[in-house]
Amino acid sequence: MDFDSTLKNIFVNENEIPDEFRLPALIHQREYLSNGEMKIWTGPVHEVYSPVCVQTADGPQRLLIGSYPVCTAAEAGESLDAAVAAYNNGRGEWPTMSVAERIQCVEKFTGKMIEQKDIIVKLIMWEIGKSIADSAKEFDRTIEYIYATIDSLKNLDRDSSRFEIVDGIAAQVRRSPLGVVLCMGPFNYPLNETFTTLIPALIMGNTILFKPPKFGTLLHYPLQEAFRDSFPKGVVNVIYGRGNAIVPGLMQSGKINVLTLIGSSKVANELKKSHPKVNRLRAVLGLDAKNAAIVTPNADISLAVKEIITGSLSFNGQRCTALKIVLVHSSIADELLAQLSAEIAKLKFGMPWEKGVALTPLPETNKIEYLNECISDAIANGAEIVNENGGKSEGSFFYPAVVYPVNDKMKLYYEEQFGPIVPVVPFDDLEETIEYLIESTHGQQVSIFSNDADEVASLIDPLVNQVSRVNINSQCQRGPDVFPFTGRKDSAEGTLSVPDAIRAFSIRSLVAFKMNDANKQLINEIVHEDSSNFLSTKFIF
Structure with a gap:
């Protein structure tokens, strides 16, 4: 069955839904x-x-x-x-x-x-x-x-x-x-x-x-x-x-x-x-995020593509930590786009109960209309969809679109699309990628793809002051949950992780006293009688 027929028949009759x-x-x-x-x-x-x-x-x-x-x-x-x-x-x-x-x-x-x-x-x-x-x-x-x-x-x-x-x-x-x-x-x-x-x-x-x-x-x-x-x-x-x-x-x-x-x-x-x-x-x-992937000429392109696919299209790109824009050096753009398109074509799409499914319908009723507007805007300003069947839709399902070359005249350059569109921006100088993140209103995370230690180091130092997490040769993500999860600019306020969260929802308080005999006797009595839940030396195992 060809793609269009498969897409048209993506939804089943109600009586065909598996009982389990x-x-x-x-x-x-x-x-x-x-x-x-x-x-x-x-x-x-x-x-x-x-x-x-x-x-x-x-x-x-x-x-x-x-x-x-x-x-x-x-x-x-x-x-x-x-x-x-x-x-x-x-x-x-x-x-x-x-x-x-x-x-x-x-x-x-x-x-x-x-x-x-x-x-x-x-x-x-x-x-x-x-x-x-x-x-x-x-x-x-x-x-x-x-x-x-x-x-x-x-x-x-x-x-x-x-x-x-x-x-x-x-x-x-x-x-x-x-x-x-x-x-x-x-x-x-x-x-x-x-x-x-x-x-x-x-x-x-x-x-x-x-x-x-x-x-x-x-x-x-x-x-x-x-x-x-x-x-x-x-x-x-x-x-x-x-x-x-x-x-x-x-x-x-x-x-x-x-x-x-x-x-x-x-x-x-x-x-x-x-x-x-x-x-x-x-x-x-x-809050909002527009996490970028920076792919340099020294990157392992196959690895970068694998991480970008996962980072940009897991749960159809509907994650705040998703990779929402890809900045790739012009010298390797064609190769990256070809591999990206080929790997997207391998993703299984269908109903959420199907084994191994990677792409599923979208919950927001107006989402496909918005995604189509983003693509139309990009095409009007010089971009095109580079992957086969990109942007096709049926009902509540939207097939991922790789859009290239994206520039600063387009919505996709600035807006968090929160869906299965992968905007790709070419650059010639790494300084352009740093400037993009400086000018962005978002500051959650970034992914750097490069195997050159000096190059990675030259990006780490300025970018840790623009975003809260720099990922090396891997997608942006929240976990592990013990790591700090936050953002700069309009992306977050406060820090969440397992230890940070319990601090975020509480305040340090203390009971203090001068170490004289009367106070020592008083405090010892309170602790010994277990008469205060706050002032206590109980040890929780």
């Missing part, structure tokens, strides 16, 4: 967690259509998989009040609980979460079109992240279980929670990226308002009873509704202490501005 990958039923969510209760919703709902289409008489149509509540600012306000009450100015049960007890609650939740693995993995696949294998990896990685966070907090608490004595003053330094956290995750990693902020914020004693992403909403429904049963009343609250209708009011209340968002810098800036006491607001943000 089907959802057990349509998931029509009519309740949500607020103030320790699963509250019933009888108002408007949003219908959820999968990026996976089915064949109909009218052509491919997205498949309905369920619906969820579209709540209002009133319900969001009630959940905010619940979170504020649960925190109670730091005097609530959760923020004053011992670290060991909070860890036990998170462990209990994790056990209940694991029980829901099958349905959550299927919902990741159906809601965002991620392959079933990668959906399972996302779940497993999230569980690993939770346990790594627990271990990291134990290590931190062990280090804090002693007193420091300097100049006759003794002190115990620990970390305290910040208050109410508004947590909003992204659709591309709706479970993992969300939990890399939610879990650290929670385990450090903060109370949570959690808004699921626009795509990847239903998959959080099976976890809400686990949250309810594992944590005190009001500690975790899940809010639903249109973001522009419910979130500004939450920020304007001044009761949000931490904003954590993985998404758009424009949205983050607007939300921060709406808070009446900006100096009291901490922001932990993972």
Whole structure:
């Protein structure tokens, strides 16, 4: 079968979907967690259509998989009040609980979460079109992240279980929670990226308002009873509704202490501005990125192509850490483009349940229109699609396009396409690549492909001051999760990694006293009687 026929038949009839990958039923969510209760919703709902289409008489149509509540600012306000009450100015049960007890609650939740693995993995696949294998990896990685966070907090608490004595003053330094956290995750990693902020914020004693992403909403429904049963009343609250209708009011209340968002810098800036006491607001943000690959004449082109394919097209390029522009020396551009095109042609495309599938449908309903606009703009300004069949689409599926030569008159030079387009820019002098990154509004990561030590060194020193991570002969990526994950410019605020995240959602606090006999007796009595959760020498194993 030729390419066009294969593409036209990429979607199957509904009765051809394998039983093992089907959802057990349509998931029509009519309740949500607020103030320790699963509250019933009888108002408007949003219908959820999968990026996976089915064949109909009218052509491919997205498949309905369920619906969820579209709540209002009133319900969001009630959940905010619940979170504020649960925190109670730091005097609530959760923020004053011992670290060991909070860890036990998170462990209990994790056990209940694991029980829901099958349905959550299927919902990741159906809601965002991620392959079933990668959906399972996302779940497993999230569980690993939770346990790594627990271990990291134990290590931190062990280090804090002693007193420091300097100049006759003794002190115990620990970390305290910040208050109410508004947590909003992204659709591309709706479970993992969300939990890399939610879990650290929670385990450090903060109370949570959690808004699921626009795509990847239903998959959080099976976890809400686990949250309810594992944590005190009001500690975790899940809010639903249109973001522009419910979130500004939450920020304007001044009761949000931490904003954590993985998404758009424009949205983050607007939300921060709406808070009446900006100096009291901490922001932990993972934002836009336009990560570049720099391929020099001294690169192993085959290796570079392999890494660029993975870096630019994993999950259809819908990753903040994806390689979104390739800067290649003019002398090797033709060879790189030929290899890139040949390797893309080998990628399997199809439905997310198919074994070995690499390219799947896109969840955003207007995405293909935007990608076509980017390509039209590039062609109008002198570029062309160089790989065979690049840019062809059917229903919600878009086949990757390698676009060359891209220049500074084109959208693809500046904008984060967040999809399966690989813009390639020729350069003649390495200084051009450094200037590109200097002028970019983004500063997350860069990949350098070269086997010349002097050349790599000449790029490392200026680029570490433009981006937060320089990758040598490898794609840009977040992991391992113990490494710092952040960005410069408009790409991030705060640092996320397992150890960094628990610090991001807490503040150093200490109890200090002069080393006289009366104070020593007093402190010894408090520690011996175990009457304070903060002032304690308990050692968590």
